[in-house]
Amino acid sequence: MALTLTKLLLFSFLFISTVLTAKSQLSTSKQKNLTRFHVYAQDKNTAPNATIVNVAQASTTNQSATSFGLVKVADDPLTEGPEMSSKNLGRLQGMVTSASQSEVAVLMSINFVFTEGKYNGSSLTVVGRNELFLEVRELSIVGGTGLFRLARGYVLTSTYSADLNTGALVLLYDFFVYHY
Ligand SMILES: *[C@@H]1O[C@H](CO)[C@@H](O)[C@H](O)[C@H]1NC(C)=O
Numbered sequence: 001m002a003l004t005l006t007k008l009l010l011f012s013f014l015f016i017s018t019v020l021t022a023k024s025q026l027s028t029s030k031q032k033n034l035t036r037f038h039v040y041a042q043d044k045n046t047a048p049n050a051t052i053v054n055v056a057q058a059s060t061t062n063q064s065a066t067s068f069g070l071v072k073v074a075d076d077p078l079t080e081g082p083e084m085s086s087k088n089l090g091r092l093q094g095m096v097t098s099a100s101q102s103e104v105a106v107l108m109s110i111n112f113v114f115t116e117g118k119y120n121g122s123s124l125t126v127v128g129r130n131e132l133f134l135e136v137r138e139l140s141i142v143g144g145t146g147l148f149r150l151a152r153g154y155v156l157t158s159t160y161s162a163d164l165n166t167g168a169l170v171l172l173y174d175f176f177v178y179h180y
Pocket residue numbers: 048049
């Protein structure tokens with residue numbers, strides 16, 4: 001009994017000191033910086049080579065003016081400039097769910113995966129409400145990997161251009177991200 005208690009106390013001590021050490025390393029050895037940059041997502045909802053596809057919907061979605069209940073999955077190229085031919089930086093990948101019965105608004109749960117440029121190998125995770133007909137929408141940056149470990153911040157997005165014939169959209173994402 002006494003032995004078990006001693007072990008338990010020792011374990012708690014080790015655990016707490018590990019947590020404290022990790023915490024002080026984070027707060028003393030590195031400074032949190034705000035990084036601002038933007039990318040463009042090339043989104044296309046028609047064949048050939050659609051980059052966003054419908055995967056599920058409710059039995060009532062077709063009767064809804066806001067497509068309530070529709071779930072899409074996207075894998076859009078990210079480019080440095082608005083032209084498809086500009087430098088490729090990675091992909092926007094994730095789920096887009098029509099989640100409002102009264103506005104055209106989606107829940108976005110997406111990753112920005114960088115495979116070129118100075119953020120190559122890093123990613124940012126963005127979750128938030130995107131009301132598509134507003135000029136500027138704001139989503140939360142909830143985390144990241146690589147250079148963006150422990151990221152927090154927000155991203156402003158707007159529609160740069162829309163081609164109604166081909167269903168091609170160019171979306172601007174302007175990031176304000178705190179990370180170590
Ligand atoms: C579709 O993708 C294929 C393979 O990448 C490519 O060869 C073709 O040119 C693309 N078509 C269009 C219309 O973009």
